[in-house]
Amino acid sequence: ADVTMYAAKSAGGRPRLYDPSLDVFTHRRLALAAELRTALHRGDLEVRYQPRLRLADRKVLGVEALARWAHPELGPVPPQEFIPIAEEAGLIDELTRIVLERAIADAIRWHRDGQQIELSVNISARSVMDPAFPAHVTEVLRRTAFPADMLTLEVTESSMLTDPVRAVATLEALARMGVRLAIDDFGTGFSSMAYLKRLPLHEIKVDQGFVRHMLTDDNDRVIVQSIVDLAHNLGMSCVAEGVEDDETVLALMALGCEEAQGYLWSDPLPADELFTWLSTSAPRAPEVELQVLTDG
Ligand code: C2E
Numbered sequence: 001a002d003v004t005m006y007a008a009k010s011a012g013g014r015p016r017l018y019d020p021s022l023d024v025f026t027h028r029r030l031a032l033a034a035e036l037r038t039a040l041h042r043g044d045l046e047v048r049y050q051p052r053l054r055l056a057d058r059k060v061l062g063v064e065a066l067a068r069w070a071h072p073e074l075g076p077v078p079p080q081e082f083i084p085i086a087e088e089a090g091l092i093d094e095l096t097r098i099v100l101e102r103a104i105a106d107a108i109r110w111h112r113d114g115q116q117i118e119l120s121v122n123i124s125a126r127s128v129m130d131p132a133f134p135a136h137v138t139e140v141l142r143r144t145a146f147p148a149d150m151l152t153l154e155v156t157e158s159s160m161l162t163d164p165v166r167a168v169a170t171l172e173a174l175a176r177m178g179v180r181l182a183i184d185d186f187g188t189g190f191s192s193m194a195y196l197k198r199l200p201l202h203e204i205k206v207d208q209g210f211v212r213h214m215l216t217d218d219n220d221r222v223i224v225q226s227i228v229d230l231a232h233n234l235g236m237s238c239v240a241e242g243v244e245d246d247e248t249v250l251a252l253m254a255l256g257c258e259e260a261q262g263y264l265w266s267d268p269l270p271a272d273e274l275f276t277w278l279s280t281s282a283p284r285a286p287e288v289e290l291q292v293l294t295d296g
């Protein structure tokens with residue numbers, strides 16, 4: 001239609017279509033890839049932390065590390081956009097290492113300052129396919145003396161699709177080290193159930209897409225219920241993502257889901273703000289609140 005296209009000669013001599021709108025898109029990605037490389041080298045990548053709570057007593061069990069990149073001119077670029085760019089540009093290993101190192105350093109500081117919380121880090125499909133990745137994690141844990149069982153690595157279902165045999169090998173190596181493994185965004189991929197029984201998984205995270213509408217959409221509620229039951233029947237714990245209101249908390253508890261995270265309690269916060277939040281604003285168990293009342 002109004003998109004101008006013309007035939008251009010590729011290296012092989014075969015004509016291909018040139019689409020200027022695609023070029024703008026490609027240009028942005030290439031520019032972002034170059035700037036992301038610089039940002040990684042300069043240490044401009046930020047890591048924020050979102051608390052994960054046990055619903056029974058609202059105790060904060062851990063935090064999830066989430067990468068943030070503020071581009072000097074464009075402002076914040078969402079991870080949804082820069083993670084795939086990092087994967088394509090061969091920068092994801094470096095990004096994963098930076099996030100892992102930073103998150104462990106922050107967690108060690110919280111532990112030292114009296115907050116014994118667990119840490120979850122997102123791992124891209126590329127790392128799951130990288131036979132050197134488990135050795136890298138071992139090295140970081142040794143060097144920092146961070147306890148392996150305080151670390152959960154979150155992988156998505158789709159990261160197991162391309163080469164399940166290799167994925168299983170990597171995940172088994174990580175599990176042998178004592179690291180916990182979670183399946184992220186569960187229910188959004190196209191994987192089979194077969195890998196669930198074969199993998200040493202500890203946790204299923206219910207995708208926020210199902211959680212968001214579970215109060216109004218019967219199908220979503222049934223799907224959440226099924227995922228909670230599946231997790232428990234396979235000996236895993238279940239974490240609901242994207243919880244924004246109290247009604248959803250009650251519905252999740254009624255379904256037996258034991259943990260959750262979401263804006264209801266906190267956005268992902270910078271490390272120092274997270275520590276302040278843990279010390280001052282985090283929800284307290286009912287007994288603790290009663291204790292405070294009777295003491296006062
Ligand atoms: P995810 O791992 O499923 O992370 C949860 C996402 O939900 C985060 O988005 C978080 O900010 C958002 N979220 C948390 N609570 C709520 C809520 O109550 N409502 C809504 N609507 N959203 C909520 P974010 O930080 O934009 O990250 C998006 C995705 O990017 C992550 O999804 C993860 O797959 C990926 N990602 C982020 N950081 C990293 C990283 O360091 N490495 C890798 N490989 N992937 C990352």
Ligand code: MG
Pocket residue numbers: 064122154184
């Ligand atoms: Mg995650």
Ligand code: MG
Pocket residue numbers: 184185205207208241
């Ligand atoms: Mg998720």
Ligand code: MG
Pocket residue numbers: 185
């Ligand atoms: Mg997600």
